[in-house]
Amino acid sequence: MAGRWMDFGLYGANGAPGAEALGTGIESMVTGIASPVESDRGRAARLRYLTATDAGYEAMDRAGIHVSPRTLIAWLADEVIPRRDNLARLDAAYWDLRRRNVAADLKRRLHNGGRGTRVEINPVNQSAIDRKHQHDLSTRSVNVRDLGLWARAVDAWMDDDLEELDAVWDEIIEDLGSDYDTYSNLSSIGWAA
Incomplete structure (x- = not known):
């Protein structure tokens, strides 16, 4: 990790390591x-989302949902309510698919x-720091030029x-x-994407 912030927060600076802020920025899109x-x-919306594409069925498989087509049809028709363990798996499959779709x-x-x-x-955020210890920091706006590098970031977040x-x-x-070292810790990352 880059950074000369050996005693980060000593004077009251508030933020997170850049990698965490990057992950949080991506996660906020989910x-x-x-x-x-x-x-x-909630159950109906998740079932509709998961059964709309092959990727949804794959997400259900990854989450451990292994029911017969007849049972799945009964769930979709709201004739049968899934057991508690299957509800938890449906929720996990839903959020897994949401994350994968956001990443793509x-x-x-x-x-x-x-x-x-x-x-x-x-x-x-330096608002809690005495004026004499504050640094002149500004928001930076960068244009994503190296898609490979940013794609690596998205993949690392997914993993x-x-x-x-x-x-x-x-x-x-x-x-x-x-x-650059000034930005080894951040308050947040904002995305135009």
Whole structure:
């Protein structure tokens, strides 16, 4: 991990290592049905989403949902409510598929037909630091140029590989010039994608 912030937070700076902020930024794009899987609406929405594509059936398989077609049809028709363990598996399959779809979409949007997209890098929050200890930090806006590098970041996020995210973040901030070390810890990352 890059960074001369050996005693990060000593004077009250608030933020997270860049790799974590990067992962959090991507994770914030994963949205979905808010209704719990135990509710009629939540269960029905998850079942519709999962049974709409082959990828949904694959997600159910990964989550350990192995029921007969007849049982699945009964679930979809709301004739039978899945057992508690299968409800948990449905929820896991739903969020797994949401994450995979967001990852694929994000890679496409970051590339943006070869034009790239803007990513906003917000430095640590220094509002709790005495004025004499504050540094002159500004938000940086970068255009994604190296899709391979950012695709690696998305893949590392999908794999929950913080070590790889950290390695990717170190490469990303090298492009920020001589003050790159300032961005080894961040308050957040914003995406135009």
